[in-house]
Amino acid sequence: MADAKALAQERTQLFHDIIDGRIPKRVPVFVGFPVEFAIQYAGKDLVEAQWDTSQLEEIFDKVCRDFYSDLLPVNAFRFPSFYRILGARNFVMGSNGFLQHPEVEGLLQEEYDDFIANPYNCIIEKILPRLYTELDTDASTKALTLAKAFKAFQDEMGNAIMIYGKLTEKYGYGDTNFFAGFTEAPLDFVADQLRGFKGISTDMRRVPDKVEAAAEAATPLMIKAGLHPIPPSKYNATFIPLHMAPFMRTSDFERFYWPSFKKLVEALAEAGHPSHLFVEQDWMRYLDYLYELPENTVMRFEYGDPKLVKEKLGQKHIISGFYPISLLKTGTKQQCIDKARELIDILAPGGRYYFDFDKAPVTLDSVNVENTRAVLEFVATNANY
């Protein structure tokens, strides 16, 4: 246990160093394996284990035991129980037991004005009953259903958080949390939950003023959602997975996406909460915008040019990602390790970098396990400053 404590201190120091602008002893490693991956890795049934979460500790433990990471490498954002109680249309299970987000329309195009005038009321009155079919009922049944769902949510999350605590202690993970809170860029919220990808794409042409106003109207709610209950600290960040921007024209991004998103990240930073962005897809044409965000915004990139990112953002922000998990599936062990070395050579100089994959492997067969372990071991033991 003393060893684990010492290890945790050392690992915490690595992350504090990159956030405080010091060069750490070595490149810190923080990878995340979603619950679906962990369940399959532990040899459990995907559907059963998501419903019966009493096996979760054993499941997560196996991932922690076998895959190197300096911070807790497991997490579960969603469980089917509360979505099922709500009759959710926005998160449903595929035939393979994998919870996914299908295209949904929580708000009709002709209802934009209602949302813009009072987003909160519109969410309660119109959007929730549409996204959650069990809330499309009389007021008292609705209240009971919502109470039941929240009970299930609290139970599941409480259990998960307790397990996180135990595993953090057991394996000596560092005390830095890049998933301390969760929110969305305002336009992503309007797209993902209200209008759908196809809906927002056509709205930007058909009713541009309303799209702009809706993103603006959603901003205070997104700020509120991102202010997590963990006391403000520069070492705990709110997670914001970015979605729509790379699929839009630059001029549309400038008008519909960027202003409200910037406002969100700045408001969180002012309240003492840094943001951890999953920079999905390719954002290379937006790097100058990302530069404008408050110092020490954590940015994990999926695709793009690591050299350019290091050059443009590496002095101000915390960079991560880029390692292609597709290579873990198809490459030889040596190719996989060479790729890690190549990325570290580009991204590590000067600090402000931790190692992570370009995206989380959603299921066990997304990667070759041996390659994955080899790469993590390689980085943990060879990436010294």
Add this chain to the structure above:
Amino acid sequence: MNKKEQLLIKHVEQLNEEEVLKLSDELLKEGMAPLRLLDLVNEGMNRVGKLYESKDYYIADLIMAGLIFKQVLELDKMTAHFRVKHNNKIGKVVLGTVTGDIHDIGKDIFRGMLEANCFEVVDLGVDVPKEVFLKKCEEYQPDILGLSGVLTNTVDTMKEIVDVFKETGVRDKVKIIVGGNHLTKEVCRFIGADNFANDASSGVRICKKWMDGINESERRVIDNG
């Protein structure tokens, strides 16, 4: 090409939905042949495709373009014409999102662009099991099978589908293209598909090239026969 025709192409290119529909309706009423109108709209769509390739347009624009195209096809005079004439198709594609994956955006864009390029498309929807792909290919005898996926684990699922075509001895009867942002040349080889695409427009380009080859060799057979 007269001014109105040029204007129509320009409106399609610039995704001016209302203007496209208004002008299309007007041109049809003035007696333009539906096939001619389709050619003009297709030219506009090609320009949209070029703007996409030059990175002036993005996926959101392709979705809008697809919707405009669909609406033109749904104009009364267009449906009346194309209901009776099916002989202008250049190839048949069976398309679906593979087992376990319920995403449909990429597949739908691909479908729209295939249709805009005169392909007949049989869309099997999302979360489609390998048995269904096999059965529907037997039923429809397509030139091309398109497998779509977003989730990273669809690589194995796509391989299983290709494998089942191999096992049943029908693999060489159909060209297989896999589509998804996570696919690479290496992954495509692993799956055993004939080619892959990270976006709809490159996928359509591959399919058209294949059809050029197939139609050319068929013509040769007919000529020689």
